[in-house]
Amino acid sequence: MQTTNSKPLIITGNSLGGSVASLFTISLLEKFNFLTTKHPLCITFGSPLIGDEGLQEAISKYAAWNSCFLHVVSDQDPVPRVLVSQTGVYKPFGTFLLCSKLGCSCFEDPLTILLLLKATYSGNPENQDPNLVFESYGAFVKDLNRKVIFMDTTKSFDWTTPPLRAGIITQLVAIGLVPQQQPHNIDINAIITKTEIQEKKLALFKKQVFDPSRKLNKVKVHMANLEWYKKMAKDNKIGYYDSYKNESHTSDLDVVIHMKTLTCYWEELVNEAEKRPQTVGASLRTGWLFGGTNYRRMIEPLDIADYYNKGKSDYINRGRPKHYIKLEQWLNETAKPAGVPNDSMKQNVASILTEDSCFWAHVEEALISCKLLTGTGSSEMEKQSSRDSLFKFENYAYGLMKNYTVSPEIFLQGSSFMQWWREYEKIMGTSYSSNLTKLMKDYRNYDKYATGSL
Template structure:
């Protein structure tokens, strides 16, 4: 559903949903399931869950129903919320995958989660019929529809969420289940709504059909003074007068609250919904096609009035000046606010800007090398006029990737991991190019030490951690291609220059007669560690040959180091440097 504008296309999108026949097929499957119910089950005082798998020509349908048929009392008796921490304490953390660092908790409707737990064995067997746990893919060859009415709809929603977590990440949208509920009460709080919306595709896998006068969809919003329940997915509001699709959760909440009153509310069965769907289908056939896709007037208000009328509001002139007018005004402000936010955040435009900034830095790096100095030292010492301009590029890239990493960290574990792998190459290039500039800026300030503790941004740490997790799977000695291309690489350890700066400080401490014995001992140990570190990087062809340029901070360190080491000192790195083997290194022949 998310490929359509969330508000203005509501009427046309609703027509498309009706025309697709999925609503009628879902209603039919639920009605067939009800017809198969044992009469003794309908007399039982205990709710039970039943399901049916139906194979259609263009889809596979799983229908859920409760016995006896659900009533308002069944819903209200189990209408409190159960937190994710309580579920964990009760040894039923099945939906713990919805938790993340940015969204550590959520709550689910008690009657729904209790039924799911009681019938978990049967639901697990059903899942095994349609899902391969080895390949993590669905076993059905057509679109999978999961559906249910009232409390059966809440089971359908939870079952779909469970399936979504177990399906291997795929860009093929038809390989994801699609959940259609009829008259289902809300099943969770804002934590659940946020957890679902954080997944890039999950929110669009839910369509909740809510009839204008049905009590159940908004029962927890209208029956509680401070409702904690929040909707998710797309809502298909309908009546015999028409239908409308709404995705925005705030707007959905307003409509659920506004369309249900104690006087007008009814408990509507699946047969009522089936009747509405059939009526909408026949109405759509007779509808003048010229009305579809007409341009929207500049003001949102006329379109909003049309949409409210479509779902059953009887709007008179007097009403427009009172309660309905207040609702429309608030709705209009909300949509205008959202439009401004969307205008301010254009992801494609931002991505293009990021690419341009990276290209500028790559050009800056090549330009510095042509002048005989590495870009790290040029920026640190501000040798050229252009060095100051680099700060602007660096800030844009830093802000973009810092927010991107923070957003990834908030995503639930499975989707976050998939996104990290997708963007890892770009993120690693960014870190290797930009973090040395941050290190240069840090050590440009007199007396600064220990960048790792006091200067490093957390998003660099996470990018490095994710990259190491990935490369551990591919670990091995450098191949010929890596050796031959070493002249043009970015130094792999983005903190290499931090280690160089700390080594320079250690040399200074050893030269300084005022340094204490313990300071000098610590400095010698640090230099021994640094020598081994650099040699490891060279053996792996992991540093750019730019470190050997005449004006390089590394070359300055080597000169300082030679002045303080004893003539008997011998190490692989001193041998490498004294014999100028860095010339062979640059050609990939070391």
């Protein structure tokens, strides 16, 4: 989304209207181009909290988003406090500007905000009049418009007070928490100490805030190591899927380290993107989605090998991790429908990763079907189901070859796909003919496919 005005877009609302303003701003954020458009600014007055901890974390971890929200709260207004309960379901995000007759002060830490929302409410019956509360916000806006500057007259600390604690005391006095005037049920020193602890945690959090771009270049090194492993396995005429599956070399053990590092990164990134308020198809930026697609196509086959090595079955429906599903879903939301293979696809087929990262799961299921067909303990119903599955796999595999979307490594003699083909050829006999069998029975087609000339 772009705005032609040089001024930023400001969304505002009072009370429940403030909640609507926040939700509307969240819906806009994914559509804004932050490089060319000024950030929208949402200013609420007396708005109740919205969203749980997941929403609060999703927004707070992105400074560009968190800075778009300013929530003004008067010490006379009960509405912002109605959802502040012991259960802690609702969590604040953005900056809160807490106001009193003495002044105002800003706070960002969610736990500090919840603490102060409870402690600063005056709660006098005469302040329940919504008109009076609304007037207090009007007076606050007028003061800002006049650029009123208040001099700090705090006498609650001496020169030995640490700067952070002194600053917190000044803030609390500005929002009406004057130590000498507090009721006995409010421990002002405890509030100061808790606020000080949370401010230190907030400063540390801002240094460690999740930043995918900061780590993306590092994980590329692990991908490069896996590319080398893939090439080495191909030179050994087996393919990297089966090399890892069979643990043919000591280097197969080194692959586990790269796998774990990459998986931790992408699991975290997918979780953050999923929690972050988003529009359909805008979950990840193009660069990250491209990297995630390469990761999925490179690493998921190895997870499939681990899965079937444990004697399990039906990986796609029973064992596939969520982050692979989401990465594939987001790619499908943004990718153009596949068409007829072009010259570029044919020329580069030798170096591609198989587009369907679940290809090897289909191969493993086809091998299981072959065993059921040739086994003595299978019922006629199981055998018929296995035949149907094999026919489906045959058409599936031929479709990938026809579109040049499967790696030619599947034709290496040591691959599980070739193992399936040899078993399938015996089962179906020499008289059976189909598009796939015609292709597979002529060994020259393997090289032709690899050069894009099939």
